Amino acid sequence: MRILVADDHRILLDGIAMLLSSIDGVEVVSKHTNGRQVLTALEIEPDITLVVSDVQMPVMGGIELTLQLRERFPHVKICLLTVADQPEAIKEAIRAGADGYVLKNAERSELETALSMIAKGNKFYSEQVLMQLANEAGIELIPDAGKPQKIAITQRELDVLKLIAQEYSGTQIAERLFISPTTVETHRKHLMQKLGVQTTIGLVKYAIKFQII
Structure with missing residues (x-):
């Protein structure tokens, strides 16, 4: 190296x-x-x-x-x-x-x-x-929480999750990914369902916890 x-x-x-x-x-x-x-x-x-x-x-x-x-x-x-x-x-x-x-x-x-x-x-x-x-972010983080469970997240959902965790707005995410704000919101809802969280803060917690960002 x-x-x-x-x-x-x-x-x-x-x-x-x-x-x-x-x-x-x-x-x-x-x-x-x-x-x-x-x-x-x-x-x-x-x-x-x-x-x-x-x-x-x-x-x-x-x-x-x-x-x-x-x-x-x-x-x-x-x-x-x-x-x-x-x-x-x-x-x-x-x-x-x-x-x-x-x-x-x-x-x-x-x-x-x-x-x-x-x-x-x-x-x-x-x-x-x-x-x-x-x-x-007001999140209680457990550093040694281990690896995330295998969840069927699409590449586009992962892209959205990363940008959410970096505090981009729905409109900004749409512009960066060349999709509509409505599509961003759909991906956000699907992510919440798949990850079992209720809020955007929950998505951020997941991203930080498993070093997705």
């Missing part, structure tokens, strides 16, 4: 790079102090698998970097490693398309798990991050 690292605090940057380099199968190709440098490096560095980036950096921060990666280098994964644990920052990262969101107080084992899951094409949000989202 070939990785680029970005953090504007050089001592932290060196420490993060050293930690990542000590993980089996990981090669830290280069270190950068802002997102723009990362984009420049990606233009010349072949076969980069993942970018590990701070959120708050000068010139270009992690959220804008995530948006740029999705547009210009969609094959490159990004894990945001940050101290920003506010729900709004987390939701902004999810909306931008971040593959992972890990807090800097995480244990080494959690970071290893995050990199492994992201490399396999999965999303990873640390337990603290999920708890922050759940608390903000």
Whole structure:
């Protein structure tokens, strides 16, 4: 796994790079102090698998970097490693398309798990991050609740569920998925029936609980 690292605090940057380099199968190709440098490096560095980036950096921060990666280098994964644990920052990262969101107080084992899951094409949000989202939504979240039961959810219903969990309105969902608001509402009702929930908050709880977003 070939990785680029970005953090504007050089001592932290060196420490993060050293930690990542000590993980089996990981090669830290280069270190950068802002997102723009990362984009420049990606233009010349072949076969980069993942970018590990701070959120708050000068010139270009992690959220804008995530948006740029999705547009210009969609094959490159990004894990945001940050101290920003506010729900709004987390939701902004999810909306931008971040593959992972890990807090800097995480244990080494959690970071290893995050990199492994992201490399396999999965999303990873640390337990603290999920708890922050759940608390903000007034949801009681049980972190070790296990895997979701097998429920026959269509791909379109899953698309709608993801956008509902990211707080898009029915009209916004319709515009993003090129369907009518009435169809969005139909999918919402079907999801509630299938998942056994009574409200939109119940749908959000399901999405957070099983890391669908």
